[in-house]
Amino acid sequence: MDFEAVIREMTLEEKASLCTGRDFWHTNAVERLNIHPVMMCDGPHGLRKQVDDSDHLGIHESNKAVCFPTSSALASSFDRELLREIGHTLGNECRAENIGILLGPGINIKRSPLCGRNFEFFSEDPYVTAELASAYVEGLQSRGVACCVKHFLAYNQETDRMTVDVKVDQRTLREVYMPGFESTVIDAKAQTIMCSYNKVNGTYLSENDGLLTGILRDSWGFSGFVVTDWGAVKDRVVGLRAGLELNMPGGNPLDSESIIRAVENGVLDENVLDRAIRRFLSVYCFIEKNDKTSTVFDFDADHNKSLNAAIECAVLLKNDRKLLPLRKTEKVVFVGDFARNPRYQGNGSSYVNPYLVVSALDAAADMSSVSFVCGYDSSRDDDDPVLLEQAKQAAVAAGTAVIFAGLPGKYESEGYDRKDLALPHNQNRLIEELCSVQPNTVVVLHNGSCVTMPWVDKVPAILEMYLGGEAVGAASVSLLFGDRVPGGKLAESFPHKLSDNPSFLNFPGHNNAVEYREGVYVGYRYYDTKKMDVLFPFGHGLSYTEFLYENIQLSSSRLTDVDTLGVKVDITNIGDFTAKEVVQLYVKPISGKVPRPEHELRGFDKVQLQPGGKKTVTFNLGRRAFSYYNEGLRDWHVETGDYEIQVGSSSRDIRLRAIAHIMSTVTIPLVVTPFTAIGEILKTEKGSSLLGQLVQMSGTADKQDNNAMGEASEEVSIQTGLQMPLQSLVAFGRISPAIMESIITNMNA
Secondary structure (H helix, E strand, C coil): CCHHHHHCCHHHHHHHHEECCCCCCCCCCCHHCCCCCCEEEEEECECCCCCCCCCCCCCCCCEEEECCCCCCHHHHHHHHHHHHHHHHHHHHHHHHCCCCECCCCCCCCCCCCCCHHHCCCCCHHHHHHHHHHHHHHHHHHHHCEEEEEEEEEECEEEEEECCCCCCHHHHHHHHCCCCHHHHHHCCCCCCCCCCCCCEEEEEEHCCCHHHHHHHHHHHHHCCCCECCCCCCCCCHHHHHCCCCCCCCCCCCCHHHHHHHHHHHHHCHHHHHHHHHHHHHHHHHHHHHCCCCCCCCCHHHHHHHHHHHHHHHEEEEEEEEEHCCCCCCCCCCEEHHHHHHHCCCCCCCCCEEEEEECHHHHCCCCCCCCEEEEEECCCCCCCHHHHHHHHHHHHHHHEEEEEEEEECCCHEEEEEEECCCCCCCCHHHHHCCCCCCCCEEEEEEEEEECCCCCCCCCCCCCCEEECCCCHHHHHHHHHHCCCCCCCCCCCCCCEECHHHHCCHHCHHHHHHEEECCCCCCCCCCCHHHCCCCCCEECCCEECCCCCCEEEEECCCCCCCCCCCCCEEEEEEEECCCCCEEEEEEEEECCCCCCCCCCEEEEEEEEEEEEECEEEEEEEEECCHHHHHHEEECCCCEEEEEEEEEEEEEEECEEEEEEEEEECCCCCCCCCCCCCEEEHHHHHHHHHHHHHHHHHHHHHHHHHHHHHHHHHCCCCHHHHHHHHHCCCCCHHHCCCCCCHHHHHHHHHHHH
């Protein structure tokens, strides 16, 4: 399509119409120019196609579709190929349903475990988020379906989500909250971006020129269009000028009229409108170039893919005495309402009308050794003495009790945040009581985000299934009885208590504003830097086998920041099961002046090994692996110094270490003022030459003064002198104001 020719043919009214939706799920059309409506629907873990009553909160029913594990579960797979396959599968389903744009994935960072929508987001870590989201986008768009990555930007709570002002510094935005979006735009070529409801530093995202144009377009080269979250637009003309192309939902003629009036009155340059149409048409052509008529929605095949995904995502949190896997011949009692009615997805706009839900009881129906008791009522929080007593008796009679527990749907949802991290009281009570009568107790968890576990020391085995999709019950049984081996790892830290979380004092904010005072110290970046004990650390996950890490090799021990560092390690399966291990690489700055987290994840690879099998895992680390965002430079910067390369099984289980010295090719100039510390000036070659003698005189004077007091040491005197501003040399009469100005001029030349 010749965009410019089409735009020249369009009337002002037709241009304005393409900047708003036709109805709840469709874009407008210009049929005389062969521009047809495009339908979009919610995702990202299954299609929520609505053909009758429509909404953006999952209230009205949608067409049947396969429900895959939610993003919180998928992130625990640490498996790029799995995410690419799921994206590809959803792309096929979209084509079969004539869906042109899938709204998802949600790639917001898990700043607080209280966010009610955390089940829709991947991780507390930006690197995991970026890698997995990009794989998903690539898979989906390989089928000619446009991916709408959301919610740009700093959307991390449901409380006041439509109006809250997020106060956050640029370094934190760049290092924590932007990398997922950056990668999906630059690497995966995401076609569309959804802007969030909230403000960032005083400006609504729907009107934020600095983010929608300055970052998305100018810095990252995004060429698609930006669509509002449903109802996020404030001033339509201001938004269009800032880089907001499509307003949804549609159906309101006032939206187009406001654009038309603004152009006619000279308030809006028609070139800005043409720019928006050009971006819209680029996405439209991407979608329309693929024939959708020949694709079939294979429900059974996709259900099996959902089952495999749920297995890959499961995390074995604890397995004392190697209680798992269970023997199929032993007497086992399944306890808990979730064993027959599993919680497998979250509530809100991502709610899928499932094709086939398989519970653990369904999956174990042919196993005569498995029995069931309810144990608790998932619709209530308080105890039911009758159900509790029945569960205790059944647990005593069995060889092993498996409790299916977790968070009911009302505990976490789009639209509101969680109040705490606790399971319902009746579930905690059930677990405590069964542990007191049955030492072989297993807990299987169904939850969208982390929970506290007051009983953790009493339960020998815990299997985290998250919200594992419609086949989560079959996946649980397969893992419990050893048909498959858990290989997932936590993509978020589990703290002992809510108050341990770094955002605790600043969530969800007040007076319609929230301050991200923890800065870059989100999740394990905070816990590991503070050396704080956690319930389960980031990256944690056990297996039914053991893996040996050995022989770390670096391609070089000294290199510059424009070089690539190669890292190799050998991994051997020294156990009895064929299994997968997620090998994790962290980078720790050893020297440097800039405060940084203890270490940061910079690489991971999921490998499968048979018993006795060995594999060499290779990582390649570029400049960004060692960088922090320097606000003064407005760019990423590597400090010259030593960096420890850490390889291990979690952020707290580092098995191998090696040191690399990285030399920066960029020197940050020191801008000297009268208030610059003498020590900072002395660190430069020019400053040392200019001030050496003067500082020595100042240090001597300080020493004489302090000796007169009879207390301070020579070291304290020197440190005091180094911390003094240049101006103090004038104040103490060591140099004249003219000499100080000469020093400043020479230093800044």
